[in-house]
Amino acid sequence: MSNSHHSDTYAKEMREKEQAMEAIRHKLALLPDLPGCYLMKNKNGTIIYVGKAKILKNRVRSYFTGSHDGKTQRLVSEIRDFEYIVTGSNMEALILECNLIKKHSPRYNVLLKDDKTYPYIKITNERHPRLEVTRKILKDKAKYFGPYPNAYAAQQTKKLLDRMYPLRKCNVMPKEVCLYYHMGQCLAPCVKEVPQETYDEMIQEIVSFLNGGHEEIKQEFQRKMEEAAEELYFERAKELRDQIRSIDALMEKQKITMNDARNRDVFGFAVDKGWMCVQILYVRQGKMIERHASVFPFYGEAYGDFLSYVTQYYSDNPALPQEILLPDMKPGQREEQAGEDVEGPVSEASDDEGGELLDAESGAAALQNWLNVKTLVPKRGLKRQMTQMAFDNARVALDEKFRLIERDEERTSRAAENLGVALGLNELSRIEAFDNSNIQGTNPVSAMVVFIDGKPAKKEYRKYKVRTVQGPDDVETMREVVRRRYERVLKENLPLPDLIVMDGGKGQMAAAKDVLENELGLFIPVCGLVKDTKHKTAQLMIGDPPEPVNLARDSQEFYLLQRIQDEVHRFAISFHREQRAKSMVVSQLDAIPGVGEKRRKQLLKHFGSLKKIKEASIEDFRPLSIGDKLAQTIMDSLRDEESE
Numbered sequence: 001m002s003n004s005h006h007s008d009t010y011a012k013e014m015r016e017k018e019q020a021m022e023a024i025r026h027k028l029a030l031l032p033d034l035p036g037c038y039l040m041k042n043k044n045g046t047i048i049y050v051g052k053a054k055i056l057k058n059r060v061r062s063y064f065t066g067s068h069d070g071k072t073q074r075l076v077s078e079i080r081d082f083e084y085i086v087t088g089s090n091m092e093a094l095i096l097e098c099n100l101i102k103k104h105s106p107r108y109n110v111l112l113k114d115d116k117t118y119p120y121i122k123i124t125n126e127r128h129p130r131l132e133v134t135r136k137i138l139k140d141k142a143k144y145f146g147p148y149p150n151a152y153a154a155q156q157t158k159k160l161l162d163r164m165y166p167l168r169k170c171n172v173m174p175k176e177v178c179l180y181y182h183m184g185q186c187l188a189p190c191v192k193e194v195p196q197e198t199y200d201e202m203i204q205e206i207v208s209f210l211n212g213g214h215e216e217i218k219q220e221f222q223r224k225m226e227e228a229a230e231e232l233y234f235e236r237a238k239e240l241r242d243q244i245r246s247i248d249a250l251m252e253k254q255k256i257t258m259n260d261a262r263n264r265d266v267f268g269f270a271v272d273k274g275w276m277c278v279q280i281l282y283v284r285q286g287k288m289i290e291r292h293a294s295v296f297p298f299y300g301e302a303y304g305d306f307l308s309y310v311t312q313y314y315s316d317n318p319a320l321p322q323e324i325l326l327p328d329m330k331p332g333q334r335e336e337q338a339g340e341d342v343e344g345p346v347s348e349a350s351d352d353e354g355g356e357l358l359d360a361e362s363g364a365a366a367l368q369n370w371l372n373v374k375t376l377v378p379k380r381g382l383k384r385q386m387t388q389m390a391f392d393n394a395r396v397a398l399d400e401k402f403r404l405i406e407r408d409e410e411r412t413s414r415a416a417e418n419l420g421v422a423l424g425l426n427e428l429s430r431i432e433a434f435d436n437s438n439i440q441g442t443n444p445v446s447a448m449v450v451f452i453d454g455k456p457a458k459k460e461y462r463k464y465k466v467r468t469v470q471g472p473d474d475v476e477t478m479r480e481v482v483r484r485r486y487e488r489v490l491k492e493n494l495p496l497p498d499l500i501v502m503d504g505g506k507g508q509m510a511a512a513k514d515v516l517e518n519e520l521g522l523f524i525p526v527c528g529l530v531k532d533t534k535h536k537t538a539q540l541m542i543g544d545p546p547e548p549v550n551l552a553r554d555s556q557e558f559y560l561l562q563r564i565q566d567e568v569h570r571f572a573i574s575f576h577r578e579q580r581a582k583s584m585v586v587s588q589l590d591a592i593p594g595v596g597e598k599r600r601k602q603l604l605k606h607f608g609s610l611k612k613i614k615e616a617s618i619e620d621f622r623p624l625s626i627g628d629k630l631a632q633t634i635m636d637s638l639r640d641e642e643s644e
Contacts, residue, residue: 014577016043016080017043017080020043020080020081021064023081024064024079024080024081024082025064027082028057028060028061028064031056031057031060031061031084032056032057032086033055033056033057034055034056034086034087035052035053035054035055035056035086035087035088035089035090035092035093036052036053036056036084036085036086036087036093036096037050037051037052037053037084037085037087037093037096037097037100038050038051038052038053038056038059038060038082038083038084038085039082039083039084039085039100039104039106040063040075040079040081040082040106040108041079041080041081041082041083042078042079042080043078043080045081047100047104047106048075048078048079048106048107048108049075049079049106049107049108049109049299050097050100050101050104050106050109051097051300052090052093052094052096052097052304052308053093054090054093056084056086060082060084063075063076063079064076072274072299075108075299090362090366091366091369091370094307094308094311094366095311095370097308097311098308098311098312098315099315101308101312102312102315108299109299109308119133119134119135119151119154119155120133120134120135120137120144120145120154120319121133121144121145121154121157121158121161121210122134122142122143122144122145123142123143123145123203123206123207124140124142125140125141125142125143128167128168128173128189128194128199129167129168129199129203130167130168130169130170130171131158131161131162131165131167131206132158133151133154133155133158143203143207144319145207145210145319157210161206161209161210162185163185163239163242164209164217164221165202165205165206166180166184166185166186166187166202167186167187167199167202168186168187168189168190169185169186170190173189173190174190175190176190176191177190177191178190184239205217205220218244221240221244222240222244224240225237225240225241225244228240260286262283262285262286262321262322262323263283263284263285263321263322263323264281264283264321264322264323264324264325264386265280265281265282265283265321265323265324265325266280266281266283266288266325266383266386266387266389266390267279267280267281267306267310267324267325267326267327267387267390268281268327268387268388268389268390268391268392268393268394269302269306269309269327269390269391269394270391270394270395270397270398271298271302271398272398272402273402274297274298275295275296275297275298275398275401276295276296276297276298276302276305276306276309277293277294277295277394277395277397277398277401278293278294278306278309278310278394279291279292279293279390279391279393279394279397280292280293280313280390281386281389281390281393283321283386288386291390291393293393293394293397294309295397295398295401303360303363307363307367310324310326310367311367311370314367314371320371320373321373322373322374323373323374323375323376324364324367324368324371324373324374324375324376325375325376325377325378325383325386325387326360326363326364326367326375326376326377326387327360327377327387327390327391328360328377328378328379328387360377361377364376364377412453412454412455412556412560413453413454413455414454414556415454415555415556415557415559415560416428416429416431416451416453416454416560418555418556418557419551419557419560419561420498420499422549422551422557423499423525423527423542423549425498425499425525427498428498428499429452429453429498430450430451430452430495430496430497430498430499431450431451431452431497431498431499431500431501431564432448432449432450432485432497432499432500432501433448433449433450433451433500433501433502433503433564433565433567433568434446434447434448434478434481434482434485434500434501434502434503434508434512434568435447435503435565435568435569435571435572436466436474436477436478436481436503436572437572437573437575444465444466444469444477445463445464445465445466445572445575446463446464446466446477446478446480446481446572447461447462447463447464447568447571447572447575448461448462448464448481448485448568449461449564449567449568449571450497451560451563451564451567454560456563456567461571462485463571463575464481464484464485466480466481467480468480474504474507474508475507475508475510475511476511478502478504478508478511478512479511479512479514479515482500482511482512482515482516483515483519483520486515486516486520486522487520490520490522496522496524497524498524498525499524499525499526499527500512500516500524500525500526500527501526501527501528501529501561501564501565501568502526502527502528502529503528503529503565503568503569504528504529504530505528505530505541505546506528506541506545506546508528509526509527509528509541509546512526513526513544525542526542527540527541527542527549528540528541528542528546529541529561529564529565540561592633592634592637593633594630594633594634595630595634599624599626602624603624603634606623606624607620613634613635614635616631616635618631618632618635621634
């Protein structure tokens, strides 16, 4: 897999990353104990994440200390710089975060990618108004209603209103009447004078209808239908009857009725496995008429990112309800209401740690002040049932997502079977793959990953420090690691793989087969994965001599091989970085006069890290029987090296 070009490129990337991390460490020391927003940047200076914090210092530092889940680790691995903006309050940070996310569209943020283009029904502000479905909100004094969860719902509602109210349908006024006039669906302002009072009356009824007043409109149509029938206008009566049925069909989705007739947006959310689902129930005139779910990965603290979602949602939504209901989310209720896996850079962060921006009550108060809309966190009664209903729907939506993933995994299992057929194997359940990592021979390591039925078995992954090979020799490294792995498999009677995958070509394959067959007496199929010039999986080789296996690049089998190659490479690289970081710590301590191997181990065991040694005082060294003079030398040497 590795070659000199790849090693040089990787070495350059590592040097650039180390320089960036050194600069980040200096900036971390200067962070203030104040609320604000922070912007994480990648190596190209592109903003990839925007966050908010009650205490900037604690929140931003948390990304660069401790362990993270794999999803957050991907974000952290790309960070090369950051900026921050201090705000006067937590609420200011919440609004600023929303504006920054809208401006920069960071790839790792909770973005309303679909919801930013929610459809609205618009009554235009013209002499002869018309209805249209739009996704653009303009400051044109028009009336906007929505958002609608999907374009179909908006189009169906507009279609019904077009039949009920004869507003003009054309974008440009024609010179003569059109078919809509003859169908009774247009007043023909192109050739007739329409009084403003007529428009005002129609628009008032349309506004009432769109605000949830279906029942009142239905009753009015019922009255007109009866009048038409009494006067023997049966065609008109039939039209009104059909419109009443259309209103009934539109209202079928109602599930809950409140005693009052207020318009509400009810929010609930659930999180699991690093994903969040936000569910919105639209209640109009006291009736629940629609619901909508958004599912996305999140990288911060669960309730904080939920509030970010709500803030973004209303920053793009001119049609505000009369009341907003938010779910309760006190720390003790996390598991009950939001699922089991509340993930983020800081686990169970408290206000003091800067992890949480706002709790439920203060979040509601902040949104109420910003939107000037009554915002509640109900504790009991029907409103509490509604937020619970929103949560239940969010949980169901998340479960559906994970079931779909499981179906994908089933396809992956079939891909493993089909790959076995392509390779001429009777069975292909267990695959073990190897990769090496080093920078010009320094800190050489190797790694092995295991896939069973096409899925990674991470508990069976193994890391290897290379013992006998000097310099960047991939073939000999592979020989050593394969020998160590399968000697242990034989000794401990571990399961043998059905296929061994080398992340490399003919040399690594030959070395592995030689060790397996001539030294250990094992006859296990060995294949090699060759990459192209863009470092992507290009070809599968197997046999003696190795021959390419013809697999379609868009097949599930080829995709499985890509996953295996990417995973073993990732695992090897991460282990190499870990070892290199440790060796750098060791070399820093070894360079200090008076510190040998024994004392180095003693220092690291006592303090835990190089950072803690740098921050220690002279008194902290005395339990190790280190004199004040040597302690001062150690601290001065480490601090001098850091400043350089």
